[in-house]
Amino acid sequence: MAKKTDIKNYEAAMEELEEILRSLESNELKIDDLTKNAKRATELVEYCKNKLRSTSEELNKIMES
Amino acid sequence: MDVIDCVENHLSLKEFLQNVKSVLSKSFASSYWISAEISEIRENANGHCYLELIEKNENSQSIIEAKIRAIIYSNYYGMIKIFFQNETGSELKVGMKILVKVTLSYSEIYGLSCSILSIDPTFTLGDLAKRRRETIRQLKEDGIWEMNSSLPLGVPTQRIAVISSATAAGYGDFCNQLENNKYGFCFCYKLFPSIVQGDKAVSSIISALHSIFDEIDNFDVVVLIRGGGATTDLLAFDDYDLASEVAQFPLPIITGIGHERDESVVDMVAHTRCKTPTAVATFLIDTMLNLETKVLSVGQEIMFRLSNITTEYNQILDKKLLLIKQNIAQRLLQEEVAIERSMLHIRSLIKQKMSDELHRLELKENTLTYLSPHRLMSMGYSFATKNGKVIRSSKELKSGDEIETFFMDNSVTSIVK
Numbered sequence: 001m002a003k004k005t006d007i008k009n010y011e012a013a014m015e016e017l018e019e020i021l022r023s024l025e026s027n028e029l030k031i032d033d034l035t036k037n038a039k040r041a042t043e044l045v046e047y048c049k050n051k052l053r054s055t056s057e058e059l060n061k062i063m064e065s
Numbered sequence: 066m067d068v069i070d071c072v073e074n075h076l077s078l079k080e081f082l083q084n085v086k087s088v089l090s091k092s093f094a095s096s097y098w099i100s101a102e103i104s105e106i107r108e109n110a111n112g113h114c115y116l117e118l119i120e121k122n123e124n125s126q127s128i129i130e131a132k133i134r135a136i137i138y139s140n141y142y143g144m145i146k147i148f149f150q151n152e153t154g155s156e157l158k159v160g161m162k163i164l165v166k167v168t169l170s171y172s173e174i175y176g177l178s179c180s181i182l183s184i185d186p187t188f189t190l191g192d193l194a195k196r197r198r199e200t201i202r203q204l205k206e207d208g209i210w211e212m213n214s215s216l217p218l219g220v221p222t223q224r225i226a227v228i229s230s231a232t233a234a235g236y237g238d239f240c241n242q243l244e245n246n247k248y249g250f251c252f253c254y255k256l257f258p259s260i261v262q263g264d265k266a267v268s269s270i271i272s273a274l275h276s277i278f279d280e281i282d283n284f285d286v287v288v289l290i291r292g293g294g295a296t297t298d299l300l301a302f303d304d305y306d307l308a309s310e311v312a313q314f315p316l317p318i319i320t321g322i323g324h325e326r327d328e329s330v331v332d333m334v335a336h337t338r339c340k341t342p343t344a345v346a347t348f349l350i351d352t353m354l355n356l357e358t359k360v361l362s363v364g365q366e367i368m369f370r371l372s373n374i375t376t377e378y379n380q381i382l383d384k385k386l387l388l389i390k391q392n393i394a395q396r397l398l399q400e401e402v403a404i405e406r407s408m409l410h411i412r413s414l415i416k417q418k419m420s421d422e423l424h425r426l427e428l429k430e431n432t433l434t435y436l437s438p439h440r441l442m443s444m445g446y447s448f449a450t451k452n453g454k455v456i457r458s459s460k461e462l463k464s465g466d467e468i469e470t471f472f473m474d475n476s477v478t479s480i481v482k
Contacts, residue, residue: 010220010221010356011220013360014220014356014359014360014363017360017363017364017367018363020367021363021366021367021370024367024370024371024374025370029374031374031378034371034374034375037367037371038367038368038371041364041367041368041371042364044360044364045360045361045363045364048356048357048360049357049360049361051221052221052223052250052251052353052356052357053249053250053251054251
């Protein structure tokens with residue numbers, strides 16, 4: 001499961017994904033980091049999918065106020 | 066004298082006003098088309114419509130230069146009302162400019178008034194269009210025309226402030242559509258109830274916007290919807306004040322006002338215009354879907370590239386491995402050839418050596434054969450021994466020594482003299 005604690009928000013997750021893609025496109029990525037990046041990308045995608053579907057505390061808050 | 070004169074020759078108020086009426090009815094016998102602005106309007110229970118018509122100073126809207134009461138009798142009003150509404154999409158209301166056919170009537174009790182017989186809605190339409198153009202021009206001049214539409218949509222757009230009438234069917238459609246979206250996206254919305262049609266719509270919607278502003282951090286987007294009502298009165302959405310508030314609102318506003326005719330000014334300044342509340346919900350769902358599609362495609366692209374890189378490096382490794390193997394094989398072959406060559410060399414050297422040795426041996430053998438005693442003796446040489454030792458010099462001998470002389474076939478013993 002994705003660690004949600006170190007992902008700030010959807011936008012940040014998306015930016016990080018694009019950053020990974022950029023570094024891949026420009027061949028900046030070290031071979032030693034490939035697995036790490038693959039794992040991270042999966043985490044980020046999972047986080048974003050969840051974010052679009054689950055009701056977070058933040059969302060519940062607007063109904064209380 | 067004056068006083069007596071007055072007393073004898075005066076008119077009663079009624080007589081005087083009857084005179085006025087008589088002159089007026091002669092002078093203004095026919096009907097007239099007049100243009101005016103409605104400053105008051107109310108329908109009575111008896112079906113008559115009472116208005117106050119005014120004309121303002123061209124330069125200063127606060128100066129009223131003409132004013133008269135008007136009435137549309139119920140036998141005209143029913144028809145005029147429907148005709149006007151069909152043509153303009155709006156009811157007669159305060160602030161509207163109208164072109165009406167009137168007759169002047171005068172009552173000794175109520176004074177001057179007009180009786181409206183007919184109306185030309187194209188005049189009002191023209192005026193509304195002119196005002197609309199004016200509103201648009203003003204908003205552009207204010208520099209706020211594109212303010213809301215240039216705001217980025219939140220990522221994601223999940224927290225929605227809804228301005229709608231709580232009881233509108235359109236609101237129900239909107240909620241239903243959002244909650245039952247087939248992708249399972251989660252939305253959270255809060256209703257800010259508002260009147261969305263009629264005279265109070267402008268102030269009511271503006272006040273709803275202010276309420277949303279007070280808790281703006283809780284929302285990503287504002288939705289302004291209207292629908293389900295029978296009336297098509299949309300003048301509020303061309304209002305400058307409302308359009309100005311919408312344009313400057315710091316969150317994107319999506320409209321679903323639901324009407325057939327050209328889009329309203331509020332639609333134009335809003336972030337996104339949808340036709341109906343349902344269409345707004347669809348837009349929000351599609352926005353989420355686009356977001357997710359983007360995330361998934363970036364994720365796939367990353368995985369694709371990662372696997373490409375892995376494949377690429379595997380290929381490089383394979384190539385290197387192959388090169389190493391080829392190198393080793395090459396080296397081994399070279400070594401084998403070298404060994405083979407060495408072996409040949411060694412073999413030929415040995416052969417050479419052996420043949421040399423053989424040759425030497427033959428020479429020696431020849432020498433030996435040449436020098437052998439047997440051969441010499443056969444040629445007539447003989448040798449003598451004293452006490453078993455070969456005598457090499459005569460000095461070794463003295464008289465009386467016994468010596469043995471050897472020949473090819475045998476030996477003889479003799480005494481030295």
